[in-house]
Amino acid sequence: MDLSLEGQRALVTGANSGIGEGVAKALAAAGAKVVVNWVSGEERAEAVVAEIAAAGGTAMAIRADVSKEDQVQAMFRRMIEAWGSIDILVNNAGLQRDFAFHEMPLADWRLVLDVNLTGQFLCSREAIREFLRRGPAPELSAALGKIVCMSSVHDLIPWAGHVNYAASKGGVMLMMKSLAQEYASRRIRVNSVCPGAIKTPINHEAWATPEAETSLLRLIPYKRVGVVEDIGKATVFLASDASDYMTGVNLYVDGGMTLYPGFDMGG
Numbered sequence: 001m002d003l004s005l006e007g008q009r010a011l012v013t014g015a016n017s018g019i020g021e022g023v024a025k026a027l028a029a030a031g032a033k034v035v036v037n038w039v040s041g042e043e044r045a046e047a048v049v050a051e052i053a054a055a056g057g058t059a060m061a062i063r064a065d066v067s068k069e070d071q072v073q074a075m076f077r078r079m080i081e082a083w084g085s086i087d088i089l090v091n092n093a094g095l096q097r098d099f100a101f102h103e104m105p106l107a108d109w110r111l112v113l114d115v116n117l118t119g120q121f122l123c124s125r126e127a128i129r130e131f132l133r134r135g136p137a138p139e140l141s142a143a144l145g146k147i148v149c150m151s152s153v154h155d156l157i158p159w160a161g162h163v164n165y166a167a168s169k170g171g172v173m174l175m176m177k178s179l180a181q182e183y184a185s186r187r188i189r190v191n192s193v194c195p196g197a198i199k200t201p202i203n204h205e206a207w208a209t210p211e212a213e214t215s216l217l218r219l220i221p222y223k224r225v226g227v228v229e230d231i232g233k234a235t236v237f238l239a240s241d242a243s244d245y246m247t248g249v250n251l252y253v254d255g256g257m258t259l260y261p262g263f264d265m266g267g
């Protein structure tokens, strides 16, 4: 199976923490050069770059808020000036601002939609513009370019108390599928990885104590909380020629969380 990303150039948004960091390292281990995008926490971004270099890979950190058009465009310009083009975009940056719906301020609704959905729009648009400008590079990949969107099981499972987040991920699902449909004939592949519960700072309180972890495991048929490496492997697969016939797919990496675990006794 061809999982090599040798010679390819990847950009991972929000790559100085959690899943983004794990994905950046997995792509680098598969041979890609990786832009480690960050918006706050420069030290951690530089540490990820250094850890990738220490493992024999190539990376550079670029600051940009993915919800800001000018900053996203400047980030892509810098990457393309440095490395010539982009082959793989991973739209990972995301956040939560949780409220009971009737208490949710408009600003927190907007912030989550701006980062989680508009951020993916802005980065995908720049990537697709560059794939089309560059043209095919069959020595690197069968596809003209690949986009992997970090979605969530909550593009499928409703989530009380997190309506802004679930709405943003539901939006990512149909943005991803519509983009896949629009650009399949140009050989641009667009897919999503939909993580279940993965141990990262975003959901720290859900697994930080043994009691919290036991409660979380009731939702996971496979009886293990996920780790960032689980998502790194799935992302390398979707970015590589091993998945060349896949586009418009939601790949759930969730230990069975989307299998309606409440029905495991027959309902």
Ligand code: NAD
Binding pocket: 013, 014, 015, 016, 017, 018, 019, 020, 037, 038, 039, 040, 064, 065, 066, 067, 092, 093, 094, 095, 115, 150, 151, 152, 153, 194, 195, 196, 197, 198, 199, 200, 201, 202, 203
């Ligand atoms: P995290 O908080 O560790 O990482 C989020 C990253 O996004 C950070 O690097 C943060 O700085 C960055 N970010 C936030 N706003 C940004 C902006 N405006 N511009 C650029 N970067 C920005 O959380 P994580 O769990 O690693 O989450 C990564 C992605 O995975 C998110 O899209 C999240 O919704 C998704 N996800 C996570 C889980 C999980 O269980 N951890 C489950 C499903 C989906």
